[in-house]
Amino acid sequence: xxxxxxxxxxxxxxxxxxWVARYIRNGIDVAVYDPHPEAERTCRDVxxxxxxxxxxxxxxxxxxxxxxxxTATLSEAVGDADIVQESAPETESIKREILAEIDxxxxxxxxxxxxxxxxxxxxxxxxxxxxxxxxxxxPFNPVYLLPLVELCAGERTDxxxxxxxxxxxxxxxxRPLVVRKEIDGFVADRLLEALWxxxxxxxxxxxxxxxxxxxxxxxxxxxxxxxxxxxxxxxIAGGEAGMRHFxxxxxxALQWPWTxxxxxxxxxxAFVDKIAEQxxxxxxxxxIRELERERDAGLIAMxxxxxxxxxxxxxxxxxxxxRLAAPQRVRADLDAPxxxxxxxxxxxxxxxxxxxxxxxxxYVKLFGDAGDALFAALGLDDTALAAGESFFTAESHIMHxxxxxxxxxxxxxxxxxxxxxxxxxxxxxxxxQADEAVVATxxxxxxHVDTERERVAPAGGTIRANMARLADAxxxxxxPETAGRAVGRR
Amino acid sequence: xxxxxxxxxxxxxxxxxxWVARYIRNGIDVAVYDPHPEAERTCRDVxxxxxxxxxxxxxxxxxxxxxxxxTATLSEAVGDADIVQESAPETESIKREILAEIDxxxxxxxxxxxxxxxxxxxxxxxxxxxxxxxxxxxPFNPVYLLPLVELCAGERTDxxxxxxxxxxxxxxxxRPLVVRKEIDGFVADRLLEALWxxxxxxxxxxxxxxxxxxxxxxxxxxxxxxxxxxxxxxxIAGGEAGMRHFxxxxxxALQWPWTxxxxxxxxxxAFVDKIAEQxxxxxxxxxIRELERERDAGLIAMxxxxxxxxxxxxxxxxxxxxRLAAPQRVRADLDAPxxxxxxxxxxxxxxxxxxxxxxxxxYVKLFGDAGDALFAALGLDDTALAAGESFFTAESHIMHxxxxxxxxxxxxxxxxxxxxxxxxxxxxxxxxQADEAVVATxxxxxxHVDTERERVAPAGGTIRANMARLADAxxxxxxPETAGRAVGRR
Numbered sequence: 001x002x003x004x005x006x007x008x009x010x011x012x013x014x015x016x017x018x019w020v021a022r023y024i025r026n027g028i029d030v031a032v033y034d035p036h037p038e039a040e041r042t043c044r045d046v047x048x049x050x051x052x053x054x055x056x057x058x059x060x061x062x063x064x065x066x067x068x069x070x071t072a073t074l075s076e077a078v079g080d081a082d083i084v085q086e087s088a089p090e091t092e093s094i095k096r097e098i099l100a101e102i103d104x105x106x107x108x109x110x111x112x113x114x115x116x117x118x119x120x121x122x123x124x125x126x127x128x129x130x131x132x133x134x135x136x137x138x139p140f141n142p143v144y145l146l147p148l149v150e151l152c153a154g155e156r157t158d159x160x161x162x163x164x165x166x167x168x169x170x171x172x173x174x175r176p177l178v179v180r181k182e183i184d185g186f187v188a189d190r191l192l193e194a195l196w197x198x199x200x201x202x203x204x205x206x207x208x209x210x211x212x213x214x215x216x217x218x219x220x221x222x223x224x225x226x227x228x229x230x231x232x233x234x235x236i237a238g239g240e241a242g243m244r245h246f247x248x249x250x251x252x253a254l255q256w257p258w259t260x261x262x263x264x265x266x267x268x269x270a271f272v273d274k275i276a277e278q279x280x281x282x283x284x285x286x287x288i289r290e291l292e293r294e295r296d297a298g299l300i301a302m303x304x305x306x307x308x309x310x311x312x313x314x315x316x317x318x319x320x321x322x323r324l325a326a327p328q329r330v331r332a333d334l335d336a337p338x339x340x341x342x343x344x345x346x347x348x349x350x351x352x353x354x355x356x357x358x359x360x361x362x363y364v365k366l367f368g369d370a371g372d373a374l375f376a377a378l379g380l381d382d383t384a385l386a387a388g389e390s391f392f393t394a395e396s397h398i399m400h401x402x403x404x405x406x407x408x409x410x411x412x413x414x415x416x417x418x419x420x421x422x423x424x425x426x427x428x429x430x431x432x433q434a435d436e437a438v439v440a441t442x443x444x445x446x447x448h449v450d451t452e453r454e455r456v457a458p459a460g461g462t463i464r465a466n467m468a469r470l471a472d473a474x475x476x477x478x479x480p481e482t483a484g485r486a487v488g489r490r
Numbered sequence: 491x492x493x494x495x496x497x498x499x500x501x502x503x504x505x506x507x508x509w510v511a512r513y514i515r516n517g518i519d520v521a522v523y524d525p526h527p528e529a530e531r532t533c534r535d536v537x538x539x540x541x542x543x544x545x546x547x548x549x550x551x552x553x554x555x556x557x558x559x560x561t562a563t564l565s566e567a568v569g570d571a572d573i574v575q576e577s578a579p580e581t582e583s584i585k586r587e588i589l590a591e592i593d594x595x596x597x598x599x600x601x602x603x604x605x606x607x608x609x610x611x612x613x614x615x616x617x618x619x620x621x622x623x624x625x626x627x628x629p630f631n632p633v634y635l636l637p638l639v640e641l642c643a644g645e646r647t648d649x650x651x652x653x654x655x656x657x658x659x660x661x662x663x664x665r666p667l668v669v670r671k672e673i674d675g676f677v678a679d680r681l682l683e684a685l686w687x688x689x690x691x692x693x694x695x696x697x698x699x700x701x702x703x704x705x706x707x708x709x710x711x712x713x714x715x716x717x718x719x720x721x722x723x724x725x726i727a728g729g730e731a732g733m734r735h736f737x738x739x740x741x742x743a744l745q746w747p748w749t750x751x752x753x754x755x756x757x758x759x760a761f762v763d764k765i766a767e768q769x770x771x772x773x774x775x776x777x778i779r780e781l782e783r784e785r786d787a788g789l790i791a792m793x794x795x796x797x798x799x800x801x802x803x804x805x806x807x808x809x810x811x812x813r814l815a816a817p818q819r820v821r822a823d824l825d826a827p828x829x830x831x832x833x834x835x836x837x838x839x840x841x842x843x844x845x846x847x848x849x850x851x852x853y854v855k856l857f858g859d860a861g862d863a864l865f866a867a868l869g870l871d872d873t874a875l876a877a878g879e880s881f882f883t884a885e886s887h888i889m890h891x892x893x894x895x896x897x898x899x900x901x902x903x904x905x906x907x908x909x910x911x912x913x914x915x916x917x918x919x920x921x922x923q924a925d926e927a928v929v930a931t932x933x934x935x936x937x938h939v940d941t942e943r944e945r946v947a948p949a950g951g952t953i954r955a956n957m958a959r960l961a962d963a964x965x966x967x968x969x970p971e972t973a974g975r976a977v978g979r980r
Contacts, residue, residue, distance in 0.1 A: 014727070140710035141727055148710035175709045181697045187706040194688035195681050196720050202680060207671045214719025216678040218802045219665045220630035220638035222719070225712030227788040229704025230686050235769050236781050237504070237631055243769035247762045272737050279725050279733035291726050294801065298717040301795035311788045312708045355941065360858040360883050365851035392893075393850050397977045398886040403944075418978075425978050443977045451845065486976040487887045487933045488908075488915050 004028055004168050008081035010074060010102060012036075012043040015115050016087035018143025021050035024066035025058075025144070026172040031069045033077035040070045049289075050144040053296040057145065057303060058321065061346070074098075075105040082107075083168055085137065087115040092123060099134065100127040111161050111168075113137030113151075118185040121154030132158040135165060138186055139174075142292075145299045147316040150186045152179040173320035175313070203278065204271055210278035226302060227312050332377035334469045337476040339413035339429070342373035347408050358404040367398070367428050367442040370412040374426065375446075378466040388452040389460055391424070395445040399482060402432070402439040409433040417483060419471035421458040422448040427480050443483055494518055494658050497556075498571035500564060500592060502526075502533040505605050506577035508633025511540035514556035515548075515634070516662040521559045523567035530560045539779070540634040543786040546836060547635065547793060548811065564588075565595040572597075573658055575627065577605040582613060589624065590617040601651050601658075603627030608675040611644030622648040625655060628676055629664075632782075635789045637665040637806040640676045663810035665803070693768065694761055700768035716792060717802050822867035824959045827966040829903040829919070832863035837898050848894040857888070857918050857932040860902040864916065865936075868956040878942040879950055881914070885935040889972060892922070892929040899923040907973060909961035911948040912938045917970050933973055 007023045009016045012034035020043065023030045032043060047068070055061055071077040078084050084106050088098045095114060102112055112134045114124055125131035136152035149169050153162050162178060169176040179186045185193055199213045208216065224233050231243075238246030283291065306314025307321070332340045343366060351362035375391050404410065411431050418425040424446040429438050450457035459467060497513045499506045502524040510533065513520045522533060537558070561567040568574050574596050578588045585604060592602055602624045604614055615621035626642035639659050643652050652668060659666040669676045675683055689703045698706065714723050721733075728736030773781065796804025797811070822830050833856065841852035865881050894900065901921050908915040914936040919928050940947035949957060 140714075146710045146713060148706065150706070175705070177702060177705055177709070179697065180702075181695070183695075183697050187692055187698045187703060188710060190688050190692060191685050191703070191707060192711055192720070194684040196724075198680050198684035199720050202677055205671070205673075207669065207673050208667075208677045210721040212667060212670075213677060213681070214721050215665070215667055216638065216640070217681060217715050217719035218717060219667070219806065220636045220678060221682055222712070222715030222717070223636060223789055223792060223803055224785070225707050226716035226792060227708060227712070227785060229707040229712070230682070230689050231700040231704050231765070231769055232772060232781070233631075234686075235773060236778055236785060244762060244766040247765060272734060275721070275737060276734040279721055282722060283725060288726055291722070295714070295717060295726060297799050298796060298801045299713055301799045301801075302713060302716060302792050305791035305795035306788060309787050309791045311784065311791075313713055316709065355880065359855070360861075360886075361851045361855035364854040364888075365849070368850040371850075390845070393890055395890070395977050396850075396886070396888040398854075398888070400883055400885065403882075445978050484976045484978075486974045487885050488935050488974075 004082045004171070006031065006080055006082050008033070008078040008084045008102075008106070009087065010034070010077060010084060010098060011087035011089075011115075012039045013087060014046060014141060015139065015143060016085065017043040017046035018050065018139065018141065019085045019087065019115070020068060021047055021054065021144040022172050022174070024068060025051070025054050025062050027062065027064040027066050028172070029066040029069070031071050031077040031081065033071050033074045043070075049292060049296070050142065053142070053300060054144055056297075057300050057317070074101055078102050078106040078110075080107065081110055083165075084110060084112045085115060086112065090117060090119070092119050095119065095124055096127050099124055100129075103128040103130055103134075109133070111135065111165050113165060115139060118189050120182055120184060121152050121157065122182060123154075125154045125156055131156040133161050135162055136179075136186070137165060137169070138188070140188070142296065142299070145296060145303065147173065147175040147313050148177060148188065149174045150177050150179055150188060152182060152186050154182060173316065175316045200275075203275060209281075210275060211282040214282065226306070332373075334377065334466055335473050337473050339415040339474070339477070340374065340377065340470075341411060341413050342377065343370040343410075343412040345369070345410050345412075347404055347406055347410065352406045356405055358406075358408075360400070363398065363400065363430065363440050364396070364442070366410065366412055366430060367396070367440075367444070368393070370414055370428050371426070371444065371446065374414055374424075378470070379462045384460065384463065385451075387460070388450050389463065390449050390451045391446045392449045392456075393444055394447050397443040397485060397487070399441045399485075400439075401441070402437055404432065404439050410439070415477055415480065416467075416471045416474040417443075417479065419467040421464050421467075422456055424448075424467060424471075427483055429480075441480070441482060443480075443485075494572045494661070496521065496570055496572050498523070498568040498574045498592075498596070499577065500524070500567060500574065500588060501577035501579075501605075502529050503577060504536060504631060505629065505633060506575065507533040507536035508540065508629065508631065509575045509577065509605070510558060511537055511544065511634040512662050512664070514558060515541070515544050515552050517552065517554040517556055518662070519556040519559070521561050521567040521571065523561050523564045533560075539782060539786070540632065543632070543790060544634055546787075547790045547807070564591055568592050568596040568600075570597065571600055573655075574600060574602045575605060576602065580607060580609070582609050585609065585614055586617050589614055590619075593618040593620055593624075599623065601625065601655050603655060605629060608679050610672055610674060611642050611647065612672060613644075615644045615646055621646040623651050625652055626669075626676070627655060627659070628678070630678070632786065632789070635786060635793065637663065637803050638667060638678065639664045640667050640669055640678060642669040642672060642676050644672060663806065665806045690765075693765060699771075700765060701772040704772065716796070822863075824867065824956055825963050827963050829905040829964070829967070830864065830867065830960075831901060831903050832867065833860040833900075833902040835859070835900050835902075837894055837896055837900065842896045846895055848896075848898075850888075850890070853888065853890065853920065853930050854886070854932070856900065856902055856920060857886070857930075857934070858883070860904055860918050861916070861934065861936065864904055864914075868960070869952045874950065874953065875941075877950070878940050879953065880939050880941045881936045882939045882946075883934055884937050887933040887975060887977070889931045889975075890929075891931070892927055894922065894929050900929070905967055905970065906957075906961045906964040907933075907969065909957040911954050911957075912946055914938075914957060914961075917973050919970075931970070931972060933970075933975075 006029045008031045009019050010033050012032050020030045088095050114136050121136045125134040135157050138150040140146040166176045202208045202213050234246050235243050303317050306312050307317045347358050353359050413429050415427045426444050428442040430440040432439050447456045448459040496519045498521045499509050500523050502522050510520045578585050604626050611626045615624040625647050628640040630636040630638050656666045692698045692703050724736050725733050793807050796802050797808045837848050841848050843849050903919050905917045916934050918932040920930040922929050937946045938949040
């Protein structure tokens with residue numbers, strides 16, 4: 001995906017551990033350094049939650065997973081890193097000291113990113129010998145699910161390092177946003193902070209409780225914010241007359257006393273007590289782990305929904321999934337007298353029903369994926385697709401022989417019963433790896449189509465030759481017992 | 491649902507029309523008054539969008555829909571209303587005049603709610619003879635999808651009117667939030683306004699463009715805000731140590747210069763031009779109707795996802811659906827000699843491949859959904875499921891006859907070919923509504939199973955009797971030409 005092979009994470013709290021999860025799930029090894037005596041244990045706790053969430057998000061474990069190593073010293077962690085993520089406490093002096101040490105030990109060309117929420121990069125890079133490879137790389141909790149990462153260069157940052165960082169984060173499924181000017185809080189945290197200050201005033205002045213303020217967000221504007229920011233939302237509110245009209249109409253309200261602009265509430269003991277007590281009431285006894293699981297379940301469900309609609313953060317996920325799927329194509333031997341083994345898959349959470357069994361449509365999805373793998377093996381590549389060649393499934397006969405459960409490993413083998421210049425008659429068997437049982441079969445008739453003229457047409461030379469080759473090799477195989485069956489006829 | 495039978499909407503812009511959609515979809519008649527000469531046309535435009543979105547949100551049109559009447563005078567609209575929604579322009583003098591007129595003509599006990607985003611109820615009720623039945627009822631755009639409605643009483647509002655309004659909004663699927671103190675902007679708009687002012691500064695100061703500010707929201711915090719507000723998010727960030735710890739750790743940042751608290755940017759012509767131009771670039775030529783459709787598609791997908799997880803706004807929808815479903819279960823006529831019409835569906839983006847055609851697995855998903863609807867019609871309800879009754883698809887024969895594209899409306903009809911005490915042999919046809927073409931067929935054999943013993947078993951009394959009844963009624967129908975076919979045999 002990217003030429004990054006080893007990342008180093010310095011600081012392994014919630015944010016640092018989130019980075020670790022992102023990297024290893026993209027096949028990148030990570031060395032972790034955190035001097036806290038409990039760091040490895042707490043990091044592994046976060047990783048366990050993150051990996052379970054990513055299994056659900058991505059439909060199972062990745063084909064290759066990076067390794068995590070905990071090192072005893074900072075220099076060991078960063079010594080051969082291709083990128084370093086610093087996620088130390090949010091105190092400028094501490095970060096400056098750690099960043100200078102990372103700079104001394106990391107390879108000269110390795111970008112060093114700080115997870116700071118709002119400290120200025122020009123100040124953070126001040127003590128580094130090679131400040132040009134430093135930038136702010138500000139992620140959001142949970143780092144393994146939320147795609148945004150803000151990139152902010154300091155005065156001495158090399159613009160090429162920013163470009164390099166963009167390509168790395170893009171490759172690990174994130175959405176890098178380059179901040180145009182160095183500013184405290186960058187973009188996102190300025191917005192969060194403005195809302196947070198107002199939220200504190202509302203609780204301080206007893207206009208609403210902690211839970212009511214949160215409800216005012218999540219039952220309305222929050223849903224829109226998952227899709228679009230205020231500008232796009234207000235553009236729509238303005239109607240066809242556009243943004244200029246909206247600004248003319250609602251601009252005056254900006255001068256109305258609708259926020260407590262002037263000040264921030266003083267965090268007296270009494271005020272902090274009030275917030276803490278109301279927050280306890282809101283949590284209603286649920287511990288942080290439960291709240292995290294609930295948060296992740298909600299985020300995953302929304303990311304899947306947005307992926308399916310190809311909108312907002314779902315588009316980032318969709319593109320990343322497509323890229324991850326691309327390199328896994330199987331090389332098939334077209335001359336062997338044995339069914340092709342074209343597909344390996346694990347049953348994801350999205351594919352099971354309320355009884356915990358794989359849904360009918362997922363059987364067909366896997367048979368469809370096996371069909372696509374067959375076409376690819378026959379030579380249906382991007383060039384052939386661009387030339388208008390494709391296959392269409394005209395007819396299928398599916399037999400469900402055994403139920404399949406969440407997490408089971410399956411494979412699909414494919415036998416060609418017959419082929420001519422425009423048809424392939426195939427028989428797929430879905431096997432469960434654990435007991436080698438055949439759990440379902442699909443007999444399918446594929447028609448070769450000319451996608452430009454939208455009609456059935458003979459396949460091009462290479463594909464046609466491969467179809468004949470494969471049909472010939474499989475001619476030696478016994479015809480499956482249930483081939484040629486109609487529904488309900490024994 | 492509620493004893494409200496007639497609502498009146500005074501003002502039928504985007505907000506007023508959104509109210510109309512909410513009410514009629516809950517079986518409540520609405521009288522609409524808006525003096526603008528184009529009001530009826532624009533209101534009907536919004537209603538068309540809203541109804542299409544609600545069909546998708548709720549899985550089809552409601553069993554009973556209220557009627558909409560446009561009246562020539564305000565007094566006609568409100569004269570026999572059980573509740574009145576005022577959605578006039580956001581100008582205090584205009585609203586006061588209209589509210590006083592509504593007050594003169596509406597029945598004495600009818601609550602009158604204003605959709606104002608932030609004007610004070612004590613001032614709005616000042617000219618009313620019966621101010622006690624007035625309150626602010628502030629909804630969010632799109633009113634027909636977002637559940638929040640803020641209720642704010644004025645000095646002279648009767649607390650019983652607030653309670654009455656809560657029960658009405660709850661009954662039409664909303665989430666009423668009673669604001670504890672009268673304050674400009676109530677709760678939600680104060681938060682929105684704080685974020686909006688900061689967003690304007692970021693664009694004003696060239697830290698980010700309009701699109702970048704929006705991206706900073708929707709790729710990270712926005713996703714969280716759809717689930718939870720800042721307090722809950724920060725509680726989780728604080729870890730097991732709780733909110734007090736979080737406040738101690740991050741409280742000091744409140745004093746850092748992370749927002750432009752002191753002022754609001756002046757809306758000079760140059761600044762408004764900048765925003766308008768950047769907003770045009772962000773919209774990339776998409777018109778408001780397209781942006782609205784995209785917004786609604788995203789909101790519906792997220793609401794469905796959150797409903798399935800029973801979280802945030804999805805919990806409101808889930809509860810409302812459950813309430814609506816109780817009296818509305820689609821009663822299939824098991825004795826009619828005609829295929830059952832069990833499923834309506836629209837092809838979502840998730841279900842099309844790179845050629846823009848519906849995927850094989852989605853055909854099967856829709857046939858599976860039709861199967862589930864069939865089982866429900868036969869009496870497979872929660873009680874039967876809990877008792878271990880279920881059906882299993884043993885075998886299917888699918889014929890793909892025509893390709894189907896994104897957004898097309900489909901319906902599935904189901905004919906029973908045969909049934910005995912443990913088997914149903916069914917034949918589904920998928921029709922495209924636009925041209926009534928049959929786009930695919932599925933012949934399927936379902937086996938009744940005992941889920942506890944995990945084996946095929948005779949159906950229970952009610953279901954078995956219904957199976958026989960249906961098979962008997964369908965015995966009069968002609969057997970479909972392609973029933974009993976095997977793959978590749980013509």
